[in-house]
Amino acid sequence: MYSKKVLDHFRKPHNFGKMKNPDGVGKAGNVVCGDVMQLYIKVGEKNNKEIISDVKFETFGCVAAIATSSMITDLSKGKTLPEALEIRKDNVVKSLGTLPPVKIHCSVLAADALAEAIYDYLKKNNKEIPLELKKRHKRIKKEKEIIEEKYKGW
Amino acid sequence: MDKKNKRIYLDYAATTPCDPQIIKAMMPYFTKKFGNTSSVHQFGQEARIALEKSRRFIAQQLNAKRQEIIFTSSASESNNTVLKGIASANKDKGKHLIITQIEHDCIINGAKWLENNGFQITRIPVDKEGKVNPKDVEKSIKKETILVSVMHANNEIGTIQPIKKIGRICRNKRVLFHTDAAQTFGKLPIDVKKQNIDLLTASSHKIYGPKGAALLYIKKGTRIDPLLHGGGHEWGKRSSTVNIPAIVGFSQALKIYQKKRIKEYQRLEKLKNKLIKGVIQNIPNVKINGNVSDSLSNIVNFLFLGIEGEAIAMHLDIKGIAVSTGSACSSESLLPSHVLKALNLKPEEIHGSIRFSLGRFTTEKEIDYVLHVLPEIIIKLRKISPF
Numbered sequence: 001m002y003s004k005k006v007l008d009h010f011r012k013p014h015n016f017g018k019m020k021n022p023d024g025v026g027k028a029g030n031v032v033c034g035d036v037m038q039l040y041i042k043v044g045e046k047n048n049k050e051i052i053s054d055v056k057f058e059t060f061g062c063v064a065a066i067a068t069s070s071m072i073t074d075l076s077k078g079k080t081l082p083e084a085l086e087i088r089k090d091n092v093v094k095s096l097g098t099l100p101p102v103k104i105h106c107s108v109l110a111a112d113a114l115a116e117a118i119y120d121y122l123k124k125n126n127k128e129i130p131l132e133l134k135k136r137h138k139r140i141k142k143e144k145e146i147i148e149e150k151y152k153g154w
Numbered sequence: 155m156d157k158k159n160k161r162i163y164l165d166y167a168a169t170t171p172c173d174p175q176i177i178k179a180m181m182p183y184f185t186k187k188f189g190n191t192s193s194v195h196q197f198g199q200e201a202r203i204a205l206e207k208s209r210r211f212i213a214q215q216l217n218a219k220r221q222e223i224i225f226t227s228s229a230s231e232s233n234n235t236v237l238k239g240i241a242s243a244n245k246d247k248g249k250h251l252i253i254t255q256i257e258h259d260c261i262i263n264g265a266k267w268l269e270n271n272g273f274q275i276t277r278i279p280v281d282k283e284g285k286v287n288p289k290d291v292e293k294s295i296k297k298e299t300i301l302v303s304v305m306h307a308n309n310e311i312g313t314i315q316p317i318k319k320i321g322r323i324c325r326n327k328r329v330l331f332h333t334d335a336a337q338t339f340g341k342l343p344i345d346v347k348k349q350n351i352d353l354l355t356a357s358s359h360k361i362y363g364p365k366g367a368a369l370l371y372i373k374k375g376t377r378i379d380p381l382l383h384g385g386g387h388e389w390g391k392r393s394s395t396v397n398i399p400a401i402v403g404f405s406q407a408l409k410i411y412q413k414k415r416i417k418e419y420q421r422l423e424k425l426k427n428k429l430i431k432g433v434i435q436n437i438p439n440v441k442i443n444g445n446v447s448d449s450l451s452n453i454v455n456f457l458f459l460g461i462e463g464e465a466i467a468m469h470l471d472i473k474g475i476a477v478s479t480g481s482a483c484s485s486e487s488l489l490p491s492h493v494l495k496a497l498n499l500k501p502e503e504i505h506g507s508i509r510f511s512l513g514r515f516t517t518e519k520e521i522d523y524v525l526h527v528l529p530e531i532i533i534k535l536r537k538i539s540p541f
Contacts, residue, residue, distance in 0.1 A: 002468075010465070011472065016538045032501040034462055034481055036492070038540045058540035060502070062464035062481070066538060150503070 003097035006067040013066055015073035019056040024121030028113035029143060032151040035061035035106060037069050039113040041076075043121055049080045057113075064103035068092050068110035076114055085118060085133060087111055112140050162475045162520045166360075167309050167337060167453050167512030172403070173362040179406045180364065183399040192385060192397045201398045208405035215408060216354065217345040222389040225401050226372050229336040230260040231381065232355035233303075233368040235392070236332045237264040239378040240301045240353070241273055244330075254278045254286050254315075255496035256308050262492060274298075280496050283445035285451060292323045299327075305334040306342070308510055310480055310493040311444030311496035312453030314342070321350025330411025332374060336360055336368075337450060340411040341419060352376055358400065362514060363407030365399035405436055422512045423451035425521050429510060430454055432525035436534050443494060443507055452512040455480070455494075458532055460541040462505045469531040470508075475524055481505040502541070 002010070006062050019040035029035040037059045044053030055077050057069040071092050076084045089107040099107060119137045122129045129137075160325065161169075183204060189197030191205050206220065213220045226232045248256065253265050255277045263276045276294045280286050286304055295302070303323050307314045317333050324331035332353035333343060339356030346354060353376065358367040372378055384393025411418075433440055433456060443455040458466060463479030470477055480491030481504065490504040499507075510524075 007468075007472075010468065013538060018540075031505075032490075034464075034501075034505045036540060058538060060460065060505075060539045060541055061462050063468045065462070066465060 001100055002063055002067075005095075005097045006064065006099065009067035009070040009096065009122040010063045013050075013057075013070035015056050015077070016058065017056055018058060019054070022056075024117040024119075024124065026113040026116030026118070026120055027046055028116060028140065029061070029065075030147045030151070031060065033105070033147065035059070035065040035109055037061065037065065037109050039069070039110075039115040039117045041114075041117045041121060043081070046078075046080075049066075051077065051078060051080050052076050052084050053078075055117075061104045061106070062103070064099055064106040065109065067096060068099075069113075071095050072110040072114055081122075082130075083117060085130070087114060112136075116140060155510070160523075161475050164510045164512060164516065164520075164524070165269065165476045165478050166516075167312075167509065167522040168478060169365065170513055171358050171515070172359075172364050173410060175410065176363055176403045176406045176447040180399040180403040182492050183402050187398070191398065192387065196350045201396070204398055204402055205396055208401050211405050212408060215344075215412065217347050218371050219374065221337070221389065222346075222371055222374055224372065224391045225396065225404075226368045226370055226392055227366055227394075227397065229258070229334065229355050229357040229368045232357075232368050232444055233258065233334055233397045234264050235370055235381045235478055236301070236303065236353050236355065237261065237268060238381055239391075240330060240332075240376075241268050242379040243377040245273075248300050250274045250276070250296055250298040250300065252276045252278060252291060252294050252299060254280060256280055256284060256310075256313075256493045257303065257305055258309060258336065259316055259320045261303055261305070261334060278304075280313075283448075284308055284311045284443075284493070285448070286315050286320070286447060286498055288316055288319040291296035291320050292327070295323070295327045295329055295393075301330045301332060303332040303334065305336075306338040307335075307445070307450045307453075308493060309337050309453075310491060311455045311497070312337075312449035314338070314448050314450065316348045321352075324352075327349045336386055337453075340408050341415065341450065341452075346371055346373070346521065348511060353378075358404035358407055361407045361411045364403040366402045367404040369404070374461070418514065419451050422516070425512055425516055425518060426451055426454050426510075428518070429512075429521050429524065432521070433528065436525065436529045440532075441503075443497060443499070453509065454511075456507065457499070457503050458506045459503065460506065461532065461535040461537050463508050464522050465535055466506075466508050466531060469535070470524075470528070473527045473531075475527070478509045478511075480507045480509070528534045 022040035023043045026039045042054040055073045059069040092107040189201040191202045330352045334355045340361040352373045354371040359365040439459040441457045463481030494504040
């Protein structure tokens with residue numbers, strides 16, 4: 001069901017745990033569905049560009065949720081902020097080899113959590129937020145509301 | 155224990171391995187005595203004799219008559235036959251059926267189908283230990299009620315229901331009573347007369363028999379329509395060429411199980427209590443879902459707070475231990491278990507639940523091994539979790 005790479009990340013996840021004084025925090029997922037991801041980033045500078053100098057995750061979730069969280073920390077570490085925002089679910093899935101179709105949403109969550117962490121950093125520091133990121137933030141927020149509404153009875 | 159090679163199966167409530175003795179008993183019916191039970195010639199009659207012998211033995215164990223037992227392919231088929239067959243044959247009396255919130259998916263979804271087709275369904279809640287209150291059943295019975303279906307013991311949490319009391323209520327109110335005994339048949343004593351049961355479902359593969367055989371007890375005189383129409387097998391209640399090898403295996407499985415029933419029940423109870431004690435003592439923030447005292451001796455369902463069940467199950471699998479979880483993440487529907495929801499658990503609690511179900515080949519050593527590896531797994535996952 002799961003690829004070897006998924007299981008490797010699941011067994012020995014990279015960059016997990018809480019971060020002290022993060023520059024940005026992104027949260028994605030909903031506890032009703034069974035996945036909550038929290039991504040912490042530290043922003044540094046390299047060649048006059050802002051980069052993700054450190055990244056950590058905390059995840060409540062299944063095998064795929066943990067593996068995608070671990071993978072996105074690998075993919076985003078050291079990247080400039082615009083580069084990190086280019087990381088999407090397909091990059092996460094491809095880097096893991098494959099994911100069962102029913103688990104693809106975990107890779108979406110991982111990419112969303114990263115975007116949210118960057119959004120959080122830019123907003124907190126009164127920096128300019130790219131239009132596309134603004135839209136993305138809006139969509140993520142809306143989706144959270146839809147899910148909360150859908151599972152109200154639970 | 156060598157964890158690289160040893161595989162430990164603790165999912166006996168899902169299915170059991172087929173006993174080699176049983177396979178041996180089944181073999182002649184694949185090759186030499188392969189006849190169709192409907193045929194008049196010797197081949198057919200040989201198969202017919204085996205069928206009726208199996209039926210008689212199983213009927214005796216339930217204190218039923220031979221003609222009251224029909225064989226089906228699965229517990230799901232038996233349960234579907236009950237819901238749809240009773241609804242169809244009794245709709246002139248009424249279109250109301252009662253089930254509980256913790257029935258197996260085949261009853262839950264079968265009832266939903268009936269609901270979409272003009273029947274009314276009442277779903278009785280359970281208390282936080284998973285027990286049905288017979289008074290709730292009594293209050294829900296209306297003039298139009300044609301069937302009450304309450305499972306004997308639950309497959310996820312093991313809670314045993316007071317079916318005798320519920321049966322009596324149904325009898326007094328002249329409503330048919332069905333119980334799904336897939337998890338209890340062979341393990342707990344069942345007497346359809348004493349327990350006021352009109353219809354009962356039981357399955358072969360939960361008691362070390364082959365998959366593909368199950369039964370439905372239908373009390374004489376009960377109006378029921380068949381699910382499968384055809385050549386009129388099983389007194390017209392279930393047409394299909396009879397699966398003789400599987401049925402012979404089914405009755406053989408029951409025979410073997412009955413010999414050691416009480417001893418085995420007590421042995422598993424001891425192992426289960428050891429597992430419970432060990433888990434509670436060595437792992438913080440853990441609860442038991444369901445009822446500890448009045449539940450099947452082979453099922454225990456734990457709730458590990460703050461982490462998710464599929465992840466726990468996968469870590470256990472890596473260590474060679476097979477269990478199951480009620481978490482949404484492990485299901486095709488991505489919905490958490492309806493049984494655990496009925497216990498009023500919060501979604502995050504449901505996601506952290508793991509079922510261990512013990513069986514014939516479970517040893518004390520295996521339980522020791524589980525208790526050895528489980529705490530590390532829980533610590534590891536909690537370190538990753540934001541909760």
